[in-house]
Amino acid sequence: MVGTRIKELRVQKGYSICELARLANVSKSYLSQIERGLHKNPSIQVLSKVGKTLGTSVEGLLKEEHSAGKDEIVLDSEWREMLVTAIKEGLRKEDFVEYRKFMKYETWRKEHKSIHEDLQK
Template sequence: MIGENLRKHRLKKGITLTELAQRSKVSKSYLNSLERNIKNNPSINLVKRLANELGTDIYQIIGEEKNSENPINEREEWRSFIKNVRDAGIENGELSEYKELIDYIKWKNRKVGG
């Protein structure tokens, strides 16, 4: 799925595979493998670079809903996590980066398990 999303956004932006590879500092062959779903396990840093170059966010690249609901049984765990994050001095504005990372890890875990 990541390959189709990547290709769709690249074509929508009107840039070639070579241009995107150069801009995102990744080899053209690796990027081609991602688009063809031969490789489907890119790093979070690469996904962020690609999303940035394509003018979108990681959720559009990995094909996840940005504001997906957590199951009820996880809410208390999330509350505890957020309390720990705030206790560590991390501000609300910085939380979006952590949410992106957590969503990416959840996506990656589903890919490995599924």
């Protein structure tokens, strides 16, 4: 829902609902209704004002609603922050793929070590 996306971005920016409403020049009660899903089809003008205030576009507000499938994981702010930091520190996609392979190997090794130790008892 677009309201969920607005609330997520508002919280990330550290705005209260009152602050966002004031900065975007929209009604606080209307914004609250959008966030709570009571008003599911806000006008493009309102979305444009809110999006600009939150540093995104109308498409950016709607994108999450249409792109996130039921099985798709939406990253919280802590995960995003860790990934951005790692990328800024030079982590490449190839490095991440290798790390995942290593972690799978370590899990496999620990499981087999445990089985081997149980067999020796």
